[in-house]
Amino acid sequence: MARASSSGLQHPSIRGSTSTPNTPLSHRAYQPQSLYPAGQQPVSFYPPPSVEPPQSRRQDGLRRVRDQRDLRPRISPQPAGRRADPNGTGFLSPTKSLTTHIVTTYSICNPSFRYETTHNPRRVLTKPSKPVHNDGFDNEDYDYILYVNDWLGQDEAQRCSKYLILDILGQGTFGQVVKCQNMKTHEIVAVKVVKNKPAYFNQSMMEVQILRMLNEECDPNDEHHILRLRETFIHKSHLCLVFELLSSNLYELIKQNQFGGLSTQLVKVFTAQLLDALTVLKEAQLIHCDLKPENILLKSLQSPTIKVIDFGSACHERQTVYTYIQSRFYRSPEVLLGLSYTSAIDMWSLGCIAVELFLGLPLFPGTSEYNQITRIVEMLGLPPTFMLEKGKQANNFFAWHPDEYGQRQYRLKSLEQYSREHGTNEQPGKKYFSHTTLPDIIRAAPMQKSSSKSPAEMEKETLHRTSFIDFVSGLLNLNPFERWTPQQARMHPFITGEKWTKPYVVRHFYL
Numbered sequence: 001m002a003r004a005s006s007s008g009l010q011h012p013s014i015r016g017s018t019s020t021p022n023t024p025l026s027h028r029a030y031q032p033q034s035l036y037p038a039g040q041q042p043v044s045f046y047p048p049p050s051v052e053p054p055q056s057r058r059q060d061g062l063r064r065v066r067d068q069r070d071l072r073p074r075i076s077p078q079p080a081g082r083r084a085d086p087n088g089t090g091f092l093s094p095t096k097s098l099t100t101h102i103v104t105t106y107s108i109c110n111p112s113f114r115y116e117t118t119h120n121p122r123r124v125l126t127k128p129s130k131p132v133h134n135d136g137f138d139n140e141d142y143d144y145i146l147y148v149n150d151w152l153g154q155d156e157a158q159r160c161s162k163y164l165i166l167d168i169l170g171q172g173t174f175g176q177v178v179k180c181q182n183m184k185t186h187e188i189v190a191v192k193v194v195k196n197k198p199a200y201f202n203q204s205m206m207e208v209q210i211l212r213m214l215n216e217e218c219d220p221n222d223e224h225h226i227l228r229l230r231e232t233f234i235h236k237s238h239l240c241l242v243f244e245l246l247s248s249n250l251y252e253l254i255k256q257n258q259f260g261g262l263s264t265q266l267v268k269v270f271t272a273q274l275l276d277a278l279t280v281l282k283e284a285q286l287i288h289c290d291l292k293p294e295n296i297l298l299k300s301l302q303s304p305t306i307k308v309i310d311f312g313s314a315c316h317e318r319q320t321v322y323t324y325i326q327s328r329f330y331r332s333p334e335v336l337l338g339l340s341y342t343s344a345i346d347m348w349s350l351g352c353i354a355v356e357l358f359l360g361l362p363l364f365p366g367t368s369e370y371n372q373i374t375r376i377v378e379m380l381g382l383p384p385t386f387m388l389e390k391g392k393q394a395n396n397f398f399a400w401h402p403d404e405y406g407q408r409q410y411r412l413k414s415l416e417q418y419s420r421e422h423g424t425n426e427q428p429g430k431k432y433f434s435h436t437t438l439p440d441i442i443r444a445a446p447m448q449k450s451s452s453k454s455p456a457e458m459e460k461e462t463l464h465r466t467s468f469i470d471f472v473s474g475l476l477n478l479n480p481f482e483r484w485t486p487q488q489a490r491m492h493p494f495i496t497g498e499k500w501t502k503p504y505v506v507r508h509f510y511l
């Protein structure tokens with residue numbers, strides 16, 4: 001599905017449709033306070049300052065004194081056209097008769113009128129909404145047809161709470177995510193209603209297992225930026241996962257900022273939290289397998305706290321059964337080449353995400369697997385020979401000839417050769433950056449209001465960028481064995497905030 005952006009970039013996966021605030025964050029400015037857009041400030045719970053004139057307050061006081069003296073109910077004569085309020089002592093105004101008391105009004109006009117809530121037109125949230133499967137509960141895509149004000153989880157036998165459906169939050173490969181209210185606790189939550197197909201059901205059960213382990217064993221105090229799973233239940237044969245409710249995702253934040261990129265400071269704040277989450281995952285020997293801006297959500301619009309979501313593709317490092325994993329823009333070289341993989345693939349995705357947050361545009365927006373690998377090679381060079389020799393897919397993309405010593409010399413196949421061999425019509429990828437190397441692209445990104453920055457501030461920003469370049473280079477290492485682990489990356493001066501002096505040399509951890 002196309003990435004709904006002004007850049008017109010294509011994205012390999014389905015995008016969620018969480019409602020997006022429109023007003024941009026200031027370009028490259030770190031303003032935690034400005035995470036909510038202008039005109040959408042959080043609701044104030046304080047009463048508004050009184051605007052009553054002092055005289056009216058005095059009159060009100062006089063009325064109270066009078067009311068205290070005379071406690072008899074005062075029934076004024078029936079005003080013309082008004083009927084008595086059945087719940088009170090007064091009379092109903094025409095407005096009340098035609099709004100809150102409309103049912104009685106209709107019944108008075110027509111004694112045979114009967115009102116049933118079940119006859120209310122229901123706003124449908126699922127598209128397409130035509131009933132096809134599961135006794136008419138599911139559409140043609142095996143998605144449960146959701147309506148506003150409908151219920152989920154009212155099955156007594158499962159002892160789950162009852163959830164009132166409020167709105168749609170997003171849609172993904174596995175199903176729909178809806179905003180609901182838990183009628184017992186009144187908490188507003190996000191419920192993922194999984195498609196009614198065994199493959200999605202089983203994979204989502206893996207998500208449940210992994211999230212339970214992460215929540216209960218690895219992060220019991222909710223300190224490491226991992227989504228919380230509240231409960232699960234089955235509704236009309238659909239597995240439902242109840243999550244804490246989060247806010248916009250980072251793709252929406254980038255978009256809201258008009259693809260202008262975030263400040264190095266805000267990129268650092270987000271990246272540090274992601275490294276925290278990835279450290280927990282690595283220690284548990286888990287791989288997320290689908291890290292991307294859409295799967296990183298702000299907790300609220302008031303602060304830059306984030307959470308990693310969507311563990312639907314996650315797996316244990318010893319059970320890496322799938323080869324077609326990760327969203328294309330964030331897919332690691334080892335996965336593209338068909339090699340075995342480890343949690344290092346998440347660190348590659350993190351490198352891509354950190355640069356995208358800074359630049360506002362994806363670093364490697366491949367339009368096909370061939371285009372993806374071409375973009376990576378053009379920027380970072382050829383992968384190490386052992387990866388090209390061992391990768392099951394390497395021969396699709398690379399050709400070789402023996403050199404004078406009999407060693408294989410690899411080169412990327414040309415667009416024409418690849419298209420001919422695979423029956424595709426590969427097109428040269430659109431170039432989004434005027435520079436080709438990563439350091440040049442990062443250095444050339446426009447600085448925020450550079451004219452108003454003092455020379456000292458400019459120098460500081462240059463140092464931040466140098467540190468950032470060194471940081472992302474450690475994540476975007478083509479060789480997964482040399483790529484930094486989250487434990488190593490979090491000690492980098494870009495994350496610790498130490499002054500940049502020289503390239504970072506990793507400290508070795510013996511886990």
Ligand SMILES: Nc1ncnc2c1ncn2[C@@H]1O[C@H](COP(=O)(O)OP(=O)(O)OP(=O)(O)O)[C@@H](O)[C@H]1O
Nearest residue numbers: 016018170172173174175177190243245246310312
């Ligand atoms: N806890 C949450 N709070 C608010 N919105 C959420 C939450 N979880 C998911 N969403 C929204 O729903 C969308 C889809 O969720 P999720 O990625 O978990 O589904 P999926 O079917 O696994 O998607 P994918 O196609 O990426 O695998 C997200 O992009 C997000 O916009």
